Amino acid sequence: MIESNPKLETPQLGERGNEGIHLVIIGAGLAGLAAALSTKLANPTHKVTILETVKELQEIGAGLQITPNGTRLLHAWRLSPVLAPLAAVPSSLSVHRYDGTRLLAHEPNFQTQCLSRYAHPFWDVHRVDLQREMVAKCISLGVELRLGARAVDVHFASATVKLQSGELIQGDVVLLTDGLWSAIRPKFLGKPSPAILTGDLAYRITLRADELTGPDADELRNWIRNPTVNFWLGPKAHCVGYSVSGGEVYNLVFLCPDDLPLEVVKLEGSLDEMKQKFAGWDPLLLKFLAQVKGVHKWKLMWLDALPEWANKEGTFFMAGDCCHPMLPYLAQGANSSLEDGAIFGSLLGKVSKAGMKEQLPCVSRIYQKLRMERGRMIQLESFKQRDDSHMEDGPEQEKRDALMTKQLGKDELEAPFPSRWTCPAIQPILYGYDAYAEAEKAYRESPF
Numbered sequence: 001m002i003e004s005n006p007k008l009e010t011p012q013l014g015e016r017g018n019e020g021i022h023l024v025i026i027g028a029g030l031a032g033l034a035a036a037l038s039t040k041l042a043n044p045t046h047k048v049t050i051l052e053t054v055k056e057l058q059e060i061g062a063g064l065q066i067t068p069n070g071t072r073l074l075h076a077w078r079l080s081p082v083l084a085p086l087a088a089v090p091s092s093l094s095v096h097r098y099d100g101t102r103l104l105a106h107e108p109n110f111q112t113q114c115l116s117r118y119a120h121p122f123w124d125v126h127r128v129d130l131q132r133e134m135v136a137k138c139i140s141l142g143v144e145l146r147l148g149a150r151a152v153d154v155h156f157a158s159a160t161v162k163l164q165s166g167e168l169i170q171g172d173v174v175l176l177t178d179g180l181w182s183a184i185r186p187k188f189l190g191k192p193s194p195a196i197l198t199g200d201l202a203y204r205i206t207l208r209a210d211e212l213t214g215p216d217a218d219e220l221r222n223w224i225r226n227p228t229v230n231f232w233l234g235p236k237a238h239c240v241g242y243s244v245s246g247g248e249v250y251n252l253v254f255l256c257p258d259d260l261p262l263e264v265v266k267l268e269g270s271l272d273e274m275k276q277k278f279a280g281w282d283p284l285l286l287k288f289l290a291q292v293k294g295v296h297k298w299k300l301m302w303l304d305a306l307p308e309w310a311n312k313e314g315t316f317f318m319a320g321d322c323c324h325p326m327l328p329y330l331a332q333g334a335n336s337s338l339e340d341g342a343i344f345g346s347l348l349g350k351v352s353k354a355g356m357k358e359q360l361p362c363v364s365r366i367y368q369k370l371r372m373e374r375g376r377m378i379q380l381e382s383f384k385q386r387d388d389s390h391m392e393d394g395p396e397q398e399k400r401d402a403l404m405t406k407q408l409g410k411d412e413l414e415a416p417f418p419s420r421w422t423c424p425a426i427q428p429i430l431y432g433y434d435a436y437a438e439a440e441k442a443y444r445e446s447p448f
């Protein structure tokens, strides 16, 4: 634990004569970047520093589905114009039986529905594209991004971060966005906080349309260049496929029981082993698999509910996977990280240096009230989605399939619908969430 405060850095004098505060963010993933740009947009007088452990932002990751609750924020951050050409815009969403013999659900107008219901699109993007554009936006707003800066400790009350180099960074507020494997979360909680196995793993695959070869290449290219979202539901497993990178890359994720050794988080997977596991699945998927040269296995982990995501003084906060990692079965991990960032930035924007002692505790209270319950709800819904997606063949699965297929062709589905992506009870809760409106409403109800 850091014992003492270093001397304060030069205060920032804002454009309106107000002195801004200094926000120090640990981690330049999507949660950290979202919070940084949202804070700067809400209050340009605030100084924002992001500390990131890697020396170069790695071009890693795969596809991400950015649902309307997320694209609403990209729009607010004026990132839509740069991201639109990089996104794939799926027209429809379909759910198949794993072997491709039966269509279980089909929304031919999925995109149009999203636009008419939520006023914002459903996008599929490559994580690298999103991160790169968010970094560029942060830099253009004056955020300082320090690469090769590994945080090793935080003095929570004084908002001081200690780097591996020994350097102390003094802020007014620290936001922790260092991901699932956070080394600082346990220090804040005062007890070990290991990630928990979900029991599942993901094989993540990306295929470029222009690199496909062989007799099936044209069919697969056509599939990739006409973006749609597809799920295949099988025993204890499912697969999701969608295009990214303007419809030039296909992203496939196969999800199944975790057989990685306990201590292994990510591993180069065996293609043969994977093909064996998914033998008998939809012939279309097998054609895609025949094109794959290498595959990675990712262990899927989560965390049970944390008692708090901030301290009462409001000098320390957490956001993103470091406080609410979840199964990716509703594609809400990154979307919720964007929501965290928007709400945090919106509230922090209202804080001034002169009033921060009274204001920051209010930010802590409102942020946790708005974010913790929703984060928990989405974590649990993602597990429920697994239960509905991974049924073994038998009476329960037949009941599920019958419930879905009897609604094929209907304009309005009935809740509860086993695919929460289109369930009329769950979809509006996920996609209809307007983080900025929520923050503003909460602030109006309890201004500080």
Ligand SMILES: Cc1cc2nc3c(=O)[nH]c(=O)nc-3n(C[C@H](O)[C@H](O)[C@H](O)COP(=O)(O)OP(=O)(O)OC[C@H]3O[C@@H](n4cnc5c(N)ncnc54)[C@H](O)[C@@H]3O)c2cc1C
Pocket: 026, 027, 028, 029, 030, 031, 032, 051, 052, 053, 054, 063, 064, 065, 066, 149, 150, 151, 152, 177, 178, 179, 180, 182, 183, 202, 204, 253, 298, 319, 320, 321, 322, 328, 330, 331, 332, 333, 334, 335, 336, 337
């Ligand atoms: C298979 C799979 C599919 C997914 N699909 C989707 C999807 O379709 N849609 C969706 O919304 N979400 C999806 N997700 C979830 C999503 O990827 C994550 O929820 C999201 O990226 C979390 O962002 P983050 O910023 O919280 O954490 P991270 O991306 O983990 O970022 C943490 C950052 O902190 C840095 N860091 C760590 N420790 C330190 C330190 N001590 N000092 C400084 N820096 C540090 C790291 O280097 C990293 O850059 C998926 C996840 C998986 C596994």
